[in-house]
Amino acid sequence: MECWKCGKKAVMHRKYEGKSWCGDHFVEQFESLAKETISKEGLFQSNEKVCVALSGGMDSTALLLFLDNLFENWRDAELIALTVDEGIEGYRDESIEIAKELCKDLDIELHIASFDDHFGKTLDEIMEDKDHGCTYCGVLRRWLLNKKSREIGADKLATAHNMDDELQSIFMNYLKGDMKRMVRLGAKPAVLDREKFVPRVKPFRESPEREIALYAKLKGLELHQTECPYVEDSLRFDVRDFLNDMESKRPSTKFTALRAFDKLLPKIKDGFSGDETSVRECKECDEITSGEVCKACQLRKKI
Amino acid sequence: MPVKVLHEDLEKSLTAEKGTTVEEIIRKVGVNPETVITEKDGEIVSNKETVDGDECLHLINVVSGG
Ligand SMILES: [Zn+2]
Ligand SMILES: [Zn+2]
Numbered sequence: 308m309e310c311w312k313c314g315k316k317a318v319m320h321r322k323y324e325g326k327s328w329c330g331d332h333f334v335e336q337f338e339s340l341a342k343e344t345i346s347k348e349g350l351f352q353s354n355e356k357v358c359v360a361l362s363g364g365m366d367s368t369a370l371l372l373f374l375d376n377l378f379e380n381w382r383d384a385e386l387i388a389l390t391v392d393e394g395i396e397g398y399r400d401e402s403i404e405i406a407k408e409l410c411k412d413l414d415i416e417l418h419i420a421s422f423d424d425h426f427g428k429t430l431d432e433i434m435e436d437k438d439h440g441c442t443y444c445g446v447l448r449r450w451l452l453n454k455k456s457r458e459i460g461a462d463k464l465a466t467a468h469n470m471d472d473e474l475q476s477i478f479m480n481y482l483k484g485d486m487k488r489m490v491r492l493g494a495k496p497a498v499l500d501r502e503k504f505v506p507r508v509k510p511f512r513e514s515p516e517r518e519i520a521l522y523a524k525l526k527g528l529e530l531h532q533t534e535c536p537y538v539e540d541s542l543r544f545d546v547r548d549f550l551n552d553m554e555s556k557r558p559s560t561k562f563t564a565l566r567a568f569d570k571l572l573p574k575i576k577d578g579f580s581g582d583e584t585s586v587r588e589c590k591e592c593d594e595i596t597s598g599e600v601c602k603a604c605q606l607r608k609k610i
Numbered sequence: 611m612p613v614k615v616l617h618e619d620l621e622k623s624l625t626a627e628k629g630t631t632v633e634e635i636i637r638k639v640g641v642n643p644e645t646v647i648t649e650k651d652g653e654i655v656s657n658k659e660t661v662d663g664d665e666c667l668h669l670i671n672v673v674s675g676g
Binding site: 317318319320322327330364366472516519520521524525530548554555 | 643645655673
């Protein structure tokens, strides 16, 4: 099979567009899609300090590499990285080493924020209580990412959410009937309080997970998908498998579904967004919340 | 013609006709082609690539979470 552009050996056949790509042209095409997302959605401005949420996994290392390359040609943009160390022995240690090494190679300032330092317990310790699930990790990690990236002066927090992640979230919220959370999705969700909340952006939002993996591999990154030992058999996985089955039977289903959501979003956003006046500072930690005490502080008391 | 497939910790051997595509082989071992990228004898290949025999396909999982 040959690249439709240059005739070299193909590394990817995209069924959804009916074209095959060689390594070089695939990389070019992959990067131009992410650049398009960035400019279409206005994800970055000049003079900004952009912090990449770097887990050390495949998607976030690929994102850091891509942005580092992109920002080389941008004046005044600064790139830093932030890794959350949840404290998962044997799993997180390895990916933190990958994060450290990559940042050293690229000469990017890396900050590490740990659960142990901020919550007094590692995730391993939190999970000793059988009732504690992925919710704890997710809520505490988001809280920490926001607080820490604000403290280090980031204007934007770039996360490596890909098309598959985004679609899974759309369908999960739909299936759970959580419209309020659903309208907060998008490449650049609206931010209520810029002082307190570092806006999150998703440059890979339109890139399929499988293509990010190929990009990472072609860029020389290690592709080892280690799995979090606490991973739950969740609704997310059911939705993920359903979407991949659909894509496999009916190529381009995922693209159509994402585009449909993006058309729908501006029309339903105002109708389902929360009451902005109810946003206030958490009584305990001063981060913003819609209630009296934020979710992270509520969970913190239970660990 | 024999083809060897490595996926995660599993190793499967199967026979396939010459000219069978990588995608067909991925499906034969019960894997969704949307969830892996494939190396043939150490080189990344597209799902439309065909096998000619005595090859080893290495399927690398690309979906997060397991
Ligand atoms: Zn080419
Ligand atoms: Zn709080």
